[in-house]
Amino acid sequence: xxxxxxxxxxxxxxxxxxxxxxxxxxRGMADVNADTKKRVLEMARELNYExxxxxxxxRSNRTNTIGIIVPDVQVHFFSSIVSGIxxxxxxxxxNVLFCQSGESYQTELNNLKALIASRVDGLLISxxxxxxxxxxLLRVQQKNIPLVLFDRxxxxxxTSKVDVSDTDGAFKAVKYLIDTECRRIAYLAGPKNLTISxxxxxxxxxxxxxxxxxxxxxxxxxxxxxxxxAAGATAQLLSLNxxxxxxxxxxxxxxxQAIQVIKKHNLKIPEDISIIGFTDDPVSALIEPALTxxxxxxxxxxxxxxxxxxxxxxxxxxTSRTVTLDxxxxxxxxxxLLNP
Amino acid sequence: xxxxxxxxxxxxxxxxxxxxxxxxxxRGMADVNADTKKRVLEMARELNYExxxxxxxxRSNRTNTIGIIVPDVQVHFFSSIVSGIxxxxxxxxxNVLFCQSGESYQTELNNLKALIASRVDGLLISxxxxxxxxxxLLRVQQKNIPLVLFDRxxxxxxTSKVDVSDTDGAFKAVKYLIDTECRRIAYLAGPKNLTISxxxxxxxxxxxxxxxxxxxxxxxxxxxxxxxxAAGATAQLLSLNxxxxxxxxxxxxxxxQAIQVIKKHNLKIPEDISIIGFTDDPVSALIEPALTxxxxxxxxxxxxxxxxxxxxxxxxxxTSRTVTLDxxxxxxxxxxLLNP
DNA sequence: AACGTTTCCGGTAACGATCTCGGAAATTAA
DNA sequence: TTAATTTCCGAGATCGTTACCGGAAACGTT
Numbered sequence: 001x002x003x004x005x006x007x008x009x010x011x012x013x014x015x016x017x018x019x020x021x022x023x024x025x026x027r028g029m030a031d032v033n034a035d036t037k038k039r040v041l042e043m044a045r046e047l048n049y050e051x052x053x054x055x056x057x058x059r060s061n062r063t064n065t066i067g068i069i070v071p072d073v074q075v076h077f078f079s080s081i082v083s084g085i086x087x088x089x090x091x092x093x094x095n096v097l098f099c100q101s102g103e104s105y106q107t108e109l110n111n112l113k114a115l116i117a118s119r120v121d122g123l124l125i126s127x128x129x130x131x132x133x134x135x136x137l138l139r140v141q142q143k144n145i146p147l148v149l150f151d152r153x154x155x156x157x158x159t160s161k162v163d164v165s166d167t168d169g170a171f172k173a174v175k176y177l178i179d180t181e182c183r184r185i186a187y188l189a190g191p192k193n194l195t196i197s198x199x200x201x202x203x204x205x206x207x208x209x210x211x212x213x214x215x216x217x218x219x220x221x222x223x224x225x226x227x228x229x230a231a232g233a234t235a236q237l238l239s240l241n242x243x244x245x246x247x248x249x250x251x252x253x254x255x256x257q258a259i260q261v262i263k264k265h266n267l268k269i270p271e272d273i274s275i276i277g278f279t280d281d282p283v284s285a286l287i288e289p290a291l292t293x294x295x296x297x298x299x300x301x302x303x304x305x306x307x308x309x310x311x312x313x314x315x316x317x318x319t320s321r322t323v324t325l326d327x328x329x330x331x332x333x334x335x336x337l338l339n340p
Numbered sequence: 341x342x343x344x345x346x347x348x349x350x351x352x353x354x355x356x357x358x359x360x361x362x363x364x365x366x367r368g369m370a371d372v373n374a375d376t377k378k379r380v381l382e383m384a385r386e387l388n389y390e391x392x393x394x395x396x397x398x399r400s401n402r403t404n405t406i407g408i409i410v411p412d413v414q415v416h417f418f419s420s421i422v423s424g425i426x427x428x429x430x431x432x433x434x435n436v437l438f439c440q441s442g443e444s445y446q447t448e449l450n451n452l453k454a455l456i457a458s459r460v461d462g463l464l465i466s467x468x469x470x471x472x473x474x475x476x477l478l479r480v481q482q483k484n485i486p487l488v489l490f491d492r493x494x495x496x497x498x499t500s501k502v503d504v505s506d507t508d509g510a511f512k513a514v515k516y517l518i519d520t521e522c523r524r525i526a527y528l529a530g531p532k533n534l535t536i537s538x539x540x541x542x543x544x545x546x547x548x549x550x551x552x553x554x555x556x557x558x559x560x561x562x563x564x565x566x567x568x569x570a571a572g573a574t575a576q577l578l579s580l581n582x583x584x585x586x587x588x589x590x591x592x593x594x595x596x597q598a599i600q601v602i603k604k605h606n607l608k609i610p611e612d613i614s615i616i617g618f619t620d621d622p623v624s625a626l627i628e629p630a631l632t633x634x635x636x637x638x639x640x641x642x643x644x645x646x647x648x649x650x651x652x653x654x655x656x657x658x659t660s661r662t663v664t665l666d667x668x669x670x671x672x673x674x675x676x677l678l679n680p
Numbered sequence: 681a682a683c684g685t686t687t688c689c690g691g692t693a694a695c696g697a698t699c700t701c702g703g704a705a706a707t708t709a710a
Numbered sequence: 711t712t713a714a715t716t717t718c719c720g721a722g723a724t725c726g727t728t729a730c731c732g733g734a735a736a737c738g739t740t
Contacts, residue, residue, distance in 0.1 A: 004401060004457070005483055006698065007695095007696055007697085008696070009696075010695095014734085017719075018719065018720045018721080019696085019697080019698095019720090020699090020719070020720055020721080020722095021718085021719055021720075022696085023696095023697065023698060023699090024698090024718095024719085026697095031717070031718060031719080032717095032718070032719080033717080033718060033719085036719085037719080041344045048479060048482065048483070050453065051457055051458045051459050051696090051697080052398075052457070052459060052695090052696050052697070053457040053458050053459065054394055054398050054403065054458070054459050054695090054696080054697095055398055055695075055696035055697045055698090056696080056697060056698080057697095057725090058392075058394050058395055058398050058695090058696080058697080058724095058725045058727090059696080059697055059698055059699090059724075059725050060697090060698080060725085061344060061725070064395065065437075065458075068438075072423065072495045073413065073422055073423050073426070074416070074419050074423045074639075076414070076416065076419075076421050078417075079413045079414050079419040080414050082413055083413050083414045083440060084410065086413070086438060086440050087440070087442075090439065090440075090447075090450075090451070090454075091740090093454075095437055095454055095455075095458055096437065096439070097405075097435055097436065097437055097439045098408075098422075098426060098436045098437070098438035099426065099430065099435075099436070100423060100426050100427070100430075102427075102692080107430075110430075111430070113390065114430075114433075114435055115435075116390045117390050117391055117392070117393040118394070118405075118435055119392060119394050120343075120394065139388060142388065143345055145390070146398075171626065182663050187482065197427060256593045256626060282623065283622065283623045283626055286623055286627045287626045287627060287628065288627065288628030290730065299414075326507070347725095347726055347727085348726070348727070349726075349727095357690085358689065358690045359690090359726090359727085359728095360689070360690055360691075360692095360728085360729095361688080361689055361690075363726095363727065363728060363729095364688095364689085364728090367728085371686095371687065371688060371689080372687095372688070372689080373687080375689060376689085391726090391727080392725090392726050392727070393697090393728080394725090394726075394727095395725075395727040395728090396726080396727060396728080397695090397727095398695045398696065398697095398725090398727080398729090399694080399695055399726080399727050399728050399729090400695085401695070402729080410721035550708085554700075567698080570692080
C-alpha cells in the first residue's frame with residue numbers, strides 16, 4: 001500500500017525501463033517497441049495508474065479547466081446555464097471549476113482571484129448584482145485569459161458575450177398586453193444598475209410609445225433584493241389612485257410574488273390585472289394561474305457560452321463576438337386572450 | 341506585454357534578488373529583511389502577480405480542490421446541495437471541481453476519472469440512478485482519497501455519508517395520512533435499485549403495519565424516468581377497481597405529476613385523494629393545491645457533507661461517519677386536516 | 681582580537697510529466 | 711564485411727514553486 005498515487009516512475013521501476021519510455025508508451029508515440037508498449041499499458045492498468053494532470057498542466061501551461069462564476073446556482077435559470085456549460089465542457093474533456101458570487105462584488109473578486117491562481121484556461125462569468133466596476137475583468141484580459149460574459153453582461157468591456165434579446169422580449173410582452181386591451185401597464189424593474197433590467201425597460205418604453213401611450217413614471221418601480229421588495233413594490237402599485245391594469249415584471253420570481261399579493265387583494269387575474277414575467281422558470285407553468293412569461297433559453301445559453309469560450313481557448317476564433325439568443329413569449333393564464 | 345503570466349522569477353529578476361528570497365517574502369516567512377519584503381510585495385502588486393497554484397499543488401501534493409459529482413444540477417434539490425458545498429469550501433479556500441453524471445453510470449465513471457486525474461483532495465458524490473456497482477468507489481479508497489457520499493448513498497461501502505431520515509420521514513408522512521382517515525394508501529416509488537426509494541418504502545410499510553393495515557402490492561408502483569412514468573403510474577392507480585384514497589410519492593416531481601393527472605380525472609384533492617411528496621422543492625409551495633411534503637434540508641446537507649470531507653482531508657477525523665439529517669413533514673393543502 | 685550568534689540570502693533539489701537530443705543496438709544496403 | 715540507416719531507448723532540461731542547506735555579512739561577547 002503506497003502513500004501517494006502511482007506515477008510513471010513507479011511503472012518505470014517495476015519494468016526496469018526509463019520514465020521517458022513509459023511516457024512515450026502511455027502517450028502512444030511511434031518510437032517505442034510494440035512489446036514494451038504493451039507491457040507498459042498492462043502495468044499501468046495493474047497499478048491503477050491515472051496521469052497526474054497537475055504535472056501535465058505545469059508542463060504544458062494548459063489546465064484543460066474553465067472557471068465559472070454565477071451569482072447563485074440555486075436559481076434555476078443559473079443552474080440550467082451551469083448544467084449546459086458543464087455538459088459542453090465535459091464533452092471536449094474540459095473540467096469546470098465552479099464558484100458563486102452570492103451577488104456580492106467582493107466575493108466575485110475573491111472567486112476570480114482563486115480561478116486565476118488555479119490557472120484556468122478560460123472564464124465564464126455572470127456578474128453579481130452589486131458589480132458596477134469591471135476593473136477586475138480588464139485585469140483578466142491583460143493576462144490574456146479568454147473571457148466570456150453571459151446574461152449579466154457589461155457594456156464597458158470588449159469581450160465575447162452571450163445574452164438574450166431582452167429589449168425585444170420585453171417589447172413583445174408589453175405589446176401583447178396592449179393588444180389585449182391593457183393601457184396602464186406597470187414595470188416592476190430590478191436594481192437600477194442591472195443591465196438586463198434596463199434593457200427590458202427599453203423594450204417596455206418602446207412598446208408603449210409605439211402604441212401612443214405616454215409612459216407614467218409612477219408605474220415604474222424598482223426592487224432590489226428580489227422577494228421582499230417585490231411584494232412591497234406590488235402593494236405600492238395597487239395603492240395608486242389610478243391602478244395599473246397590467247404588470248410586466250423583470251423576472252419570474254418577482255412576478256410570482258406579485259401574483260400572491262394581487263390574490264390577497266382579491267383582484268382577478270387576468271381580468272382585473274394581467275401579468276407577464278421573464279425567464280420561464282419551471283415554477284411558472286405550475287403555479288395557479290400559470291404565468292405568461294418571456295422564455296429565455298437558459299440551457300442553450302450555457303452551451304453557447306461554453307462553445308464560444310472553448311473556441312477562443314483553442315484559438316479557433318480570436319475576435320470577441322456577442323451572441324444574442326432569441327426570447328419567446330409563452331402565453332399562459334395570467335394574460336387575456338387575443339381577440340381574433 | 342508578456343506571453344504567460346508573471347512568476348516569482350520575474351519578480352526576482354526585476355529586483356535583482358533570488359527567487360528563494362521572493363518566495364520567502366511572499367509567503368511572509370521570518371528570515372527576510374523588512375525592506376526587501378516590502379519591495380517584493382510592491383513589485384508583486386505592480387506586476388499583478390498571482391501565485392501559480394498548479395506549481396504549488398505539484399510541489400505540495402495538495403490541490404486545495406474538492407470534486408463533486410451530482411446527477412443533475414438542474415434539479416433544485418441538487419443545486420441547493422451544490423450551493424451549500426461551494427459556500428463551505430470557499431470559506432476555507434477550497435476550490436470546487438463540478439461534474440454531472442446525468443444519471444448515467446458511464447458518465448459517472450468518466451467524471452471520476454477526470455477528478456482523480458485532477459488530483460482533487462477529496463470527493464463528494466451522489467450516485468447516479470443507474471449505479472449499482474460501486475467498484476469505482478472502492479478504487480477511490482485504495483488511492484486514499486477522502487470520499488463522502490450524500491443523498492444517493494450506497495450501503496456497500498464503508499465511507500462517510502450524509503443522508504436524511506428517509507425511513508422516518510416516510511413513516512411520519514404515511515402516519516399522517518392514516519391519522520386523517522386514509523386507508524388505501526399507495527406508494528409511487530422510484531427505481532427498484534434506488535436506496536432512498538427503498539428506505540422510504542420501509543417507512544411506508546412500517547406505518548401501515550403499525551396501524552394494522554395490510555400492505556397491498558397493487559398499491560406499490562415503481563417509476564423510472566421521472567416525469568413520463570409518474571403520469572402513467574398514477575393513471576394506473578386510478579384505474580383500479582378499488583382506488584387509493586391517498587398517494588405517498590417518492591419525491592415532489594412525481595407528486596406534482598400525480599396532481600396533474602388527478603386533476604384531469606376530476607378528483608378532488610384532498611377530499612377524494614390525499615397526496616404527500618418528498619423533498620420540499622420550492623415549486624411545491626406555489627402549485628395549486630400547495631403540496632404537503634416531507635422537507636429535506638438540502639442546503640444543510642451540502643454544508644454538512646463538505647464539512648465532513650474537509651475535516652477528513654485535513655486529517656482531523658479519520659473515521660468514516662454517517663450523518664443523518666432530520667426530515668420534517670410540511671403540511672399544506674394536498675392533505676386533510678387532523679381532527680382534534 | 682578572536683570567537684560565537686544572528687540575520688539575511690542564494691544555490692540546489694525536488695514534485696510528475698514531456699520533449700529534445702543523442703546514442704546504442706538492430707537492421708538493411710553496399 | 712563495412713557503412714548506412716532505422717528502431718528503440720535513456721539522460722537531462724524544463725514548467726513554477728517550496729524546502730533544505732549552507733554561506734556571507736553584521737552583530738555582540740569575552
